[in-house]
Amino acid sequence: MNDHTTIYNNFNVKRGIACTKIPLWKKFHNIHLLLMTVPIFLGTSYVAAKIGMQDLLPLNLVILRFVIASLTFILILLLKKGKSCIDKKDLPQFFMLGFFAITSFFYIHYTGLQYTTSTNAGLIMATTPVFAALFCILTKKEKVNSRSRLGICIAFMGVLLVISQGHFGDLFHQKTLLGDGLLILNALVWAWFTLKGKSVLEKYSPFIAMAYIHIFGTILLLPFAFFPTIFAETTLLQQLPTVSRATLLASAYLAIFCSVYSYFIWYLGISKIGAVKTAIFSYFNPIMATLAGIVIFDDVLTLSIVLGGLFVILGVYITNQKNDISSGNASLPDKIES
Numbered sequence: 001m002n003d004h005t006t007i008y009n010n011f012n013v014k015r016g017i018a019c020t021k022i023p024l025w026k027k028f029h030n031i032h033l034l035l036m037t038v039p040i041f042l043g044t045s046y047v048a049a050k051i052g053m054q055d056l057l058p059l060n061l062v063i064l065r066f067v068i069a070s071l072t073f074i075l076i077l078l079l080k081k082g083k084s085c086i087d088k089k090d091l092p093q094f095f096m097l098g099f100f101a102i103t104s105f106f107y108i109h110y111t112g113l114q115y116t117t118s119t120n121a122g123l124i125m126a127t128t129p130v131f132a133a134l135f136c137i138l139t140k141k142e143k144v145n146s147r148s149r150l151g152i153c154i155a156f157m158g159v160l161l162v163i164s165q166g167h168f169g170d171l172f173h174q175k176t177l178l179g180d181g182l183l184i185l186n187a188l189v190w191a192w193f194t195l196k197g198k199s200v201l202e203k204y205s206p207f208i209a210m211a212y213i214h215i216f217g218t219i220l221l222l223p224f225a226f227f228p229t230i231f232a233e234t235t236l237l238q239q240l241p242t243v244s245r246a247t248l249l250a251s252a253y254l255a256i257f258c259s260v261y262s263y264f265i266w267y268l269g270i271s272k273i274g275a276v277k278t279a280i281f282s283y284f285n286p287i288m289a290t291l292a293g294i295v296i297f298d299d300v301l302t303l304s305i306v307l308g309g310l311f312v313i314l315g316v317y318i319t320n321q322k323n324d325i326s327s328g329n330a331s332l333p334d335k336i337e338s
């Protein structure tokens with residue numbers, strides 16, 4: 001260390017400034033870039049799921065995806081420093097959350113995707129924070145102001161535009177009605193999980209909570225991999241030998257990038273820049289889903305879808321302005337879904 005360096009350091013110490021202090025723009029620069037990758041993966045997850053269901057039944061794709069994801073989560077937990085275990089008394093709650101967030105949610109999700117477009121799916125699932133706010137109104141557990149009520153109305157108008165394609169009189173005759181209806185049910189399930197999951201997030205770190213929810217949800221799925229049911233007459237074990245490379249890659253993509261990576265980056269963002277600023281990135285999810293559907297599956301981008309999508313994003317944005325209620329805050333958490 002030369003004399004100039006010594007003088008410079010002493011000057012900074014006297015002024016109370018650490019020499020190693022990182023500029024604010026550099027501190028958050030990388031996390032913002034990482035958070036921008038999350039909507040890319042979550043938005044394209046709808047397309048990846050459609051590719052996977054070319055060879056696998058919806059339930060079997062769910063099983064394969066979350067077996068891979070859970071094994072990855074287990075590996076991370078084993079390598080992770082610090083406490084990675086949960087209390088035995090919390091096991092029933094984790095099993096319940098695993099059932100709703102993984103077992104039932106993704107079966108409904110993938111079944112719905114068979115009967116609608118990736119574009120519709122991305123836009124409808126974007127309403128999850130709106131349903132969470134609506135649950136708060138109905139249960140009176142949290143206050144929801146008039147601004148959020150306006151956001152709910154705008155978002156629902158957007159969903160109606162997307163589903164009806166602008167022809168409200170023919171709403172129940174649309175080809176995608178069944179799939180759209182299942183995805184609305186899906187958004188309701190995720191919103192319920194968002195609110196119920198808050199209790200475990202108060203006790204455990206978000207990443208550990210989501211890791212165990214994935215693991216327990218996968219455990220509940222495993223019997224379906226070996227025994228035929230009304231949900232899947234052909235088991236995963238029977239379908240695996242005929243699965244194409246594209247389906248395996250789609251399953252791995254969904255597991256590693258849409259589940260493990262996206263959840264990890266999402267909660268890293270929450271810890272670095274806060275939940276509210278992180279949640280803003282979820283508004284890019286439906287945009288990416290729409291673009292992916294158009295590019296890969298030639299989904300038609302109509303004026304109704306564009307206007308409906310804008311209403312959905314605007315409604316969700318307004319709803320989140322005064323309420324910390326979103327799927328991204330309690331689960332990926334924005335759906336982180338994908």
